[in-house]
Amino acid sequence: MRPNRVSLVMSWLAMLLMGLAGLFGACGVSAASAAEAPIELRQGTVTTTVDGVTRTEPVELSYHWDRQHNGRPGTASFDLPFTLEAEPETPWGIFIPRVGNVFEVQLNDALLQTYGDMKRNNDADYAKAPIYVPVPGKLLRKGDNLLQIRLHADTARLAGLSQVVVGPAASVRNELFESANAWRFTGSVLLMAFSLIVGGIALALWLTQLDVDANGMPRRVAIYFWAALAEFFWAVRMADGLVAEPPLSWGPWGVLMAACYAGWAAASMMFVYHLAGWANERRHRWVRWPVAGVVVGTVLFSALSLQRDEPAWFTAWLAVELVFVAAFVGAFALATLRHPNDDRLLMAGAALVTVAFAARDWLVVRLSDAYGETTWVRYSSVFFGAVLLLIVLRRFRAAAVQARGSVAALAERVAQRERELAATYAELEAAAQVQARTHERERILREMHDGVGSHISSAIRQLQSGQSSSGDLLRTLRDSLDQLKLQIDSIHLPPGDVGALLAAARYRLEPRLASSGIEFEWAVDEVEPVEGLDAHGMRQLQFLLFESISNVLRHAEATVLRFEAGMKGKTVQLRVIDNGKGFDTTRVMPRSLAERSGAIGARLTVESRPGRTVVQLEFD
Incomplete structure (x- = not known):
C-alpha cells in the first residue's frame, strides 16, 4: 500500500509543479505581450510660439492648430512621455495619422526623422499623408521614454498633431499605417486617375461630337465640356494630396487649390444646368452668374484669408458657397421629381449625397477641434464622377443611335433622290436626243436653204431674166451641187480635223476645177x-x-488654184492661193469671209495683186 501512496503523492506533486510552471509561464507571456503591445499617446505638454509669445501647457491630443491659434503661424514642441515595462525585443515604429505642416521627430533625445525645413514658412506640407517612423533598435528602454515632435505651422493649412501610436512595427506599420495610407495617399492616386479618365472621355466626346442648334448650325455639345472641366479640376485638386512640396509657395498654391475646388463645384453645377434643360430656357439663364461667382468669390476670399492670416474669412465664404450649392441642388431635385428620368434621378442622388458630405466636411474640418479627420467629399466624388460618366456615355449612345437612324434615313432619301434624278436624266437625255435630231434637221434645212437654195434661186432668176448665158447658169447649178455634196460630207467629218476637211474639198472640187481649165x-x-x-x-x-x-x-x-496647209509652231496655217487678176483689198473685201472666220475663232488675212491672191486662215 505504501508504494502506491508514494506514487500517488509524487503524481500530485508533479501536477502541482506543472501547474505552477504554467502559471509563471503565462505570467511571463502576459508580461512580454504587455511589453510588446502598441501604446497610444494622447497626453503630454506643448510649448508654442506664436507672434513672439511662448507658452507651455498640458495638452491632450489631437491638437488642431487653427482652432487653438486662429490660424496664426507659429511653432510647437510636443513632449509625449510613455513607460515600458521591459525593453522591446522586436523592431518598433511610430505611427502618426496626421502631423504638419513640417516637423521633426525625436525619441529619447535622438533625432529620428525630419520632414521639411523648420525654418522656412509656407513651403512644404507633410500633413497630407500619414507618417510612419521606424525606431532603431535599443533606442527604447525599460521604464520612462520621451517622444518629442516639433512642428512649424502655416496659416490656414490644417496644421496640428493627431494621436500618436508607438508599438511593434509588425502591427503599427502593417495594420495601422498601411490602412491609413491606402485611404488617404493611395486613394488620392486612384481618385485622380479616375477623374482624368472620365475627363478625357468627356473631352474627346466634346471635341468630336457635334449637335445642331435651333438655326440649323453645327455646335459642340456643352454638357460634355462641363463634364470634362469638372473632372479635370477635381483631378488637380486630388493631385494636391500627393505633393508634399508644391511648386509654388503656400499663398499662391492655396489659392490655386481653392480655385480648383470651386471650379469643380461650378463646372458640376453647369453640367446639371444643361442636364436639366435650363440652358434652353431664358428665365433660368441668370443662374450662370452666381455659378461664376462661386469661383470668383473663392479666389478672392482665399487670397484675403491667407494674406491676413485669418482663416475665418474663407470659412465664412465656404458657408455661403455651401448654401448656394445646396439651394441649386435642391431646385434640381425638385425639378427632377416633377419631370423624372433615369439620368436626372441618378444625378440628383449623387448631388444630394455630395452636398451632405460637403456640409459634414465644413463642420468637422473647418469648425470642430477634431484633427486628423479626412474629407468625405473626396469619396462621394467617385459616385458623382461615375454617375457623370454614365450620363455622358448614355447621351453619346443615344446620339449615336439617333445619328445612325438619321444617316440611314438620309441614305434612303439620297437613294430615292438618285432614282428620281436617274429617271429625270433619262427623260432629259431622250428629250435632248430628240431635240438634237430636230436641231440637226433644222440646221441642214437652213444650210441647204442658205447655200443650195440661194444658188437655185440665183439660177431661177438667171433663167427668168433671159440675160444670162448658159455657161453662167451652168456654173450656178454646179455651185449648188458642189455645196450640197460638201454639206453631206461635213456630216461625217471628225471635229477639228482640218486635213480631212481639205481632202474632202479636194475630192469634190478638183473635177470642177479641171473642167473649168484651172490647174x-x-x-x-x-x-x-x-x-x-x-x-x-x-x-x-x-x-x-x-x-x-x-x-x-x-x-x-x-x-492655177493651190491649197497649202501646215504647222507654224503650234499654229495651224491654211492658205488658198490663185494666180488670177486680183482685186483691191482696201475697197473690196468679202464680208462673209470675215464673218465666218470670226465665228470659228480663226485669224483671216487676205492679200491680193494681179497674178496672186492669198486667203490665209490661222488657228491657235
Missing part, C-alpha cells in the same frame, strides 16, 4: 486637230473654203 495644186502637210472646232465650226470652215474657191471660179480668171 489644182495640193501642198497640204499633216496638221494637228484644232481644239474648239466642233461640227458647226467645221461646216463654217467648209463654207469659207467653198466661197473662196467659188470667187476664184467666178471672178479671178485664174489658171
Whole structure:
C-alpha cells in the first residue's frame, strides 16, 4: 500500500509543479505581450510660439492648430512621455495619422526623422499623408521614454498633431499605417486617375461630337465640356494630396487649390444646368452668374484669408458657397421629381449625397477641434464622377443611335433622290436626243436653204431674166451641187480635223476645177486637230473654203488654184492661193469671209495683186 501512496503523492506533486510552471509561464507571456503591445499617446505638454509669445501647457491630443491659434503661424514642441515595462525585443515604429505642416521627430533625445525645413514658412506640407517612423533598435528602454515632435505651422493649412501610436512595427506599420495610407495617399492616386479618365472621355466626346442648334448650325455639345472641366479640376485638386512640396509657395498654391475646388463645384453645377434643360430656357439663364461667382468669390476670399492670416474669412465664404450649392441642388431635385428620368434621378442622388458630405466636411474640418479627420467629399466624388460618366456615355449612345437612324434615313432619301434624278436624266437625255435630231434637221434645212437654195434661186432668176448665158447658169447649178455634196460630207467629218476637211474639198472640187481649165495644186502637210472646232465650226470652215474657191471660179480668171496647209509652231496655217487678176483689198473685201472666220475663232488675212491672191486662215 505504501508504494502506491508514494506514487500517488509524487503524481500530485508533479501536477502541482506543472501547474505552477504554467502559471509563471503565462505570467511571463502576459508580461512580454504587455511589453510588446502598441501604446497610444494622447497626453503630454506643448510649448508654442506664436507672434513672439511662448507658452507651455498640458495638452491632450489631437491638437488642431487653427482652432487653438486662429490660424496664426507659429511653432510647437510636443513632449509625449510613455513607460515600458521591459525593453522591446522586436523592431518598433511610430505611427502618426496626421502631423504638419513640417516637423521633426525625436525619441529619447535622438533625432529620428525630419520632414521639411523648420525654418522656412509656407513651403512644404507633410500633413497630407500619414507618417510612419521606424525606431532603431535599443533606442527604447525599460521604464520612462520621451517622444518629442516639433512642428512649424502655416496659416490656414490644417496644421496640428493627431494621436500618436508607438508599438511593434509588425502591427503599427502593417495594420495601422498601411490602412491609413491606402485611404488617404493611395486613394488620392486612384481618385485622380479616375477623374482624368472620365475627363478625357468627356473631352474627346466634346471635341468630336457635334449637335445642331435651333438655326440649323453645327455646335459642340456643352454638357460634355462641363463634364470634362469638372473632372479635370477635381483631378488637380486630388493631385494636391500627393505633393508634399508644391511648386509654388503656400499663398499662391492655396489659392490655386481653392480655385480648383470651386471650379469643380461650378463646372458640376453647369453640367446639371444643361442636364436639366435650363440652358434652353431664358428665365433660368441668370443662374450662370452666381455659378461664376462661386469661383470668383473663392479666389478672392482665399487670397484675403491667407494674406491676413485669418482663416475665418474663407470659412465664412465656404458657408455661403455651401448654401448656394445646396439651394441649386435642391431646385434640381425638385425639378427632377416633377419631370423624372433615369439620368436626372441618378444625378440628383449623387448631388444630394455630395452636398451632405460637403456640409459634414465644413463642420468637422473647418469648425470642430477634431484633427486628423479626412474629407468625405473626396469619396462621394467617385459616385458623382461615375454617375457623370454614365450620363455622358448614355447621351453619346443615344446620339449615336439617333445619328445612325438619321444617316440611314438620309441614305434612303439620297437613294430615292438618285432614282428620281436617274429617271429625270433619262427623260432629259431622250428629250435632248430628240431635240438634237430636230436641231440637226433644222440646221441642214437652213444650210441647204442658205447655200443650195440661194444658188437655185440665183439660177431661177438667171433663167427668168433671159440675160444670162448658159455657161453662167451652168456654173450656178454646179455651185449648188458642189455645196450640197460638201454639206453631206461635213456630216461625217471628225471635229477639228482640218486635213480631212481639205481632202474632202479636194475630192469634190478638183473635177470642177479641171473642167473649168484651172490647174489644182495640193501642198497640204499633216496638221494637228484644232481644239474648239466642233461640227458647226467645221461646216463654217467648209463654207469659207467653198466661197473662196467659188470667187476664184467666178471672178479671178485664174489658171492655177493651190491649197497649202501646215504647222507654224503650234499654229495651224491654211492658205488658198490663185494666180488670177486680183482685186483691191482696201475697197473690196468679202464680208462673209470675215464673218465666218470670226465665228470659228480663226485669224483671216487676205492679200491680193494681179497674178496672186492669198486667203490665209490661222488657228491657235
